[in-house]
Amino acid sequence: MFGGGAHPAAHTDSIRDRMRNMKISTLQRRAQASDRELYNLGITFTVYSDRDAIDRVLPFDVIPRVLSRDDWSHIERGCVQRVAALNRFLHDIYHEQHILNDGTVPAELVLRNANFRPEMKGLDLPHGTYVSICGIDLVRDGQGVFRVLEDNARTPSGVSYVVENRHLMMRAFPDLTGNVGLRQVSNYGMHLRAALAEIAPSSASDPNVVLMSPGVFNSAYFEHVFLAREMGVPLVEGRDLVVEDDRVFMKTTGGLRRVDVIYRRVDDAFLDPEQFNPESMLGVRGLFRAYRAGHVSLANAVGTGVADDKAVYAYMPRMVQYYLDEEPILPNVDTHLCREPEGLAYTLAHLSELVVKPVGESGGYGVVVGPKATRAELEECRARVEQNPANYISQPVIDLSVCPTLIDDSIEPRHVDLRPYIVTGKESWVLPGGLTRVALRKGSLVVNSSQGGGTKDTWVLE
Amino acid sequence: MGRYMERAENLARIVDVNETFARDEQGANDWLPILKLHRDEEAFFERYKKATSANVVRFYIIDEENPNSIIYSVRAARENARSIRHVISLETWAQLNVFYNWVASLTARNLRLSELSRLCGRIKEGVQLHSGIVTGTLYRDQVWSFYRLGVFTELADQITRLVDIKYHALLPSWQDVGSPVDIAQWNALLRSVSAYHGYRRVFPARMTPTxxxxxxxxxxxxxxxxxxxxxxxxxxxxxLLTNEDLQDVSFPRDSLETLKELTSRSPESVITAGLHEYLDEAQVALLDFGAQVAATFFHAD
Known part of the structure; x- marks a missing residue:
């Protein structure tokens, strides 16, 4: 909200005017009511203990994060471009492998990647769409430049909070949300459903789309419910599906019903015990055969995880140029690949200034933030990097942009990131909003909910 | 979901009515019949020494180990609702969620005798609010039909059980029909199921077992x-069976026919032929019916 140099950004004038008329106590009261409401409505993630289900609310900050029309249009174009490159890349590595053969991306980086699925070779997908739902994590640096921190091309979560946060704001702050030219986010389900119908096998005239969840014990179960409801499609688990004659059916009270598209929130490894992890209880036997036969579409496709690997990420700007012949609209955060000698040398020499990340993990696991780490942690990190350099990348600590945030009885700056959601069928559409995560601890740069992060409603202005 | 909620309401009714009505005629209050009613004596005495009112109330309202308690039922209803959350209305989920959180927050302090009737009232209201919200908001497809099947099967099961235990309780004094104790028992029974006023309108002056x-x-x-x-x-x-998706489904109707036959009898013939046998037959048929629904529509073994 307050752009560079501590001057509030001009596009937030009218919103700041309105907020100025509210007392802190009013904000606090409404914030408490909102928390209560999130809990009551069950907009929660669930932690299971032996005998109880504990519902936790993701902390919600009532002061919105406001993006101007110009900033948004830049982000939107950048995200569409990035997803186009991701899809072209995935198609390429599962077909001719041009980008590997000519050495633009090191072949072993892809082919030896745990998330590379050789089973996918030669399979043609409708519209070449591998990544139907993409969440791209952006940060804004000290110069005001939006940079990509991470691509989430497997099963990005969090979009339910985007929509529910907005509904909450509209109820709690009718005096703030009205007539500011706020772009809507509540049609996400319609767009998603339409995109999923577009990637259906061409034989399906009126495609039956389902959402496949690991079940009530999954911490994101609320989101699965939310998405099934918003799309108006059945919510199923692996045990509700059956494959006969390479075709997928859903068990209903009236017998079996054909399934054409599965939005699966189950990892590749658990999809089909016949093809992948034989221990999987969450999957459907024979699903992959049906998929290879072209009788069912999966979103996202199998094998997209290789594209959001953190080492592959480092090559994304080059991929944009390679496949699209365009300059990347959204730059990466500078990334040093420890697999390369210069990258390794630089990383080890500047360990205390850098953020070191393992390449195959998500959710902030295994990340060491140099300036915040103890000497012992740094030494341990050094040992791990030296032992297996290819498994690590390092990046400079980005001075994330801040947003005003209600902390107890005052409004203070807190660091934020942004995850826009890009939905792709035949073409890409970007939800005008996104998940703003905020590090509620003073000075903290870690926005993950497991480490004291909360969310904000993200306002994109017309 | 519907079944578990009805069970919670029923438990609240029974605790309430036993507290309010069964105590006065006998001076002290007897809580054993409630345990008998649910065949819970064994489970109860495993963990409690005496069937005091405090213990029994605790057992049926907040004892999480007891599968026949209100907290257990409401939690099961909520977990059930969670698994069908995408097809029930938002209001249904939100109310159930709030209701569960309230029930889960109850402690022994809330169960004091002076508070008990009000507490049971709130529990009943919570369930009634639930069924009102479901009735007012649930989309009328198969989900609605199965919800209703669950609710009515549960209600039928409860009412037969309830009459059965009262019948047992009254057996020793069968000759003294019309004694004050007897009247009080029947009175309590009618009130526990909200039947008292309806009964009085049909039988203004009489109160016999029949x-x-x-x-x-x-x-x-x-x-x-x-x-x-x-x-x-x-x-x-x-x-449900007119639904076009279910045209190929054949449902065995034998248990339903048994139930229809049982409900076509006259009260006199039921009592003459033996109330207990009658109720037994009804309960068996209800169990069969539930199993047939599960096997036919949900492919349960």
Whole structure:
């Protein structure tokens, strides 16, 4: 909200005017009511203990994060471009492998990647769409430049909070949300459903789309419910599906019903015990055969995880140029690949200034933030990097942009990131909003909910 | 979801009515019949020494280990609702969620005798609010039909169980029909199922085992009667089977026919032939019916 140099950004004038008329106590009261409401409505993630289900609310900050029309249009174009490159890349590595053969991306980086699925070779997908739902994590640096921190091309979560946060704001702050030219986010389900119908096998005239969840014990179960409801499609688990004659059916009270598209929130490894992890209880036997036969579409496709690997990420700007012949609209955060000698040398020499990340993990696991780490942690990190350099990348600590945030009885700056959601069928559409995560601890740069992060409603202005 | 909520309401009714009505005539309050009613004596005495009112109330309201307690039922209803959350209305989930959180927050302090009746009242209201929200918001497809089948099967099961235990309790004094103790028992029974005023309108002056049991089990106008439940089960099932997705489904009707036959009898013939045997037959048929629904529609073994 307050752009560079501590001057509030001009596009937030009218919103700041309105907020100025509210007392802190009013904000606090409404914030408490909102928390209560999130809990009551069950907009929660669930932690299971032996005998109880504990519902936790993701902390919600009532002061919105406001993006101007110009900033948004830049982000939107950048995200569409990035997803186009991701899809072209995935198609390429599962077909001719041009980008590997000519050495633009090191072949072993892809082919030896745990998330590379050789089973996918030669399979043609409708519209070449591998990544139907993409969440791209952006940060804004000290110069005001939006940079990509991470691509989430497997099963990005969090979009339910985007929509529910907005509904909450509209109820709690009718005096703030009205007539500011706020772009809507509540049609996400319609767009998603339409995109999923577009990637259906061409034989399906009126495609039956389902959402496949690991079940009530999954911490994101609320989101699965939310998405099934918003799309108006059945919510199923692996045990509700059956494959006969390479075709997928859903068990209903009236017998079996054909399934054409599965939005699966189950990892590749658990999809089909016949093809992948034989221990999987969450999957459907024979699903992959049906998929290879072209009788069912999966979103996202199998094998997209290789594209959001953190080492592959480092090559994304080059991929944009390679496949699209365009300059990347959204730059990466500078990334040093420890697999390369210069990258390794630089990383080890500047360990205390850098953020070191393992390449195959998500959710902030295994990340060491140099300036915040103890000497012992740094030494341990050094040992791990030296032992297996290819498994690590390092990046400079980005001075994330801040947003005003209600902390107890005052409004203070807190660091934020942004995850826009890009939905792709035949073409890409970007939800005008996104998940703003905020590090509620003073000075903290870690926005993950497991480490004291909360969310904000993200306002994109017309 | 519907079944578990009805169970919670029923438990609240029973605790409430036992506290309020069963105590005065006998001076002290006897809580054993409640344990008998649910065949819970064994489970209860495993963990409690005496069937004091405090212990029994605790056992049925907040004891999480007891599968027949209110907290257990409401939690099961909520977990059930969680798994079908995408097809129930948002309001249904939100109310159930709030209700569960409230029930889960109850402690022994909330169960003091002076508070008990009000507490049971709130629990009943919570369930009634739930069924009102479901009725007012649930989309009328198969989900609605199965919800109703669950609710009416549960109600039918409860009412037969309830009459059965009262019958046992009254057996020793069968000759003294009309004694004050006896009247108090029947009185409590009628009130526990909200049948008292309906009964009084039909039988302003009489209270005999035949008329009371007959009313509770067989009155087509009393909404918790076996008769009313069975005709709703039949209507719901028939409507369900007209659904075009279910054209290929064949449902065995034998247990339903048994239930219909049972509810077509007269109160006198029921009592003469033996109330206990009658209720036993009804419970077996209800169990069969539930199993047939599960096997036919949900492919359960």
């Amino acid at each position: 008329t009371v049991a007959g009313f509770i089990l067989l009155s087509p106008r009393f909404p918790r009667s076996l008769s009313h439940c069975v005709s709703n089960i039949e209507a719901t099932l028939d409507e």
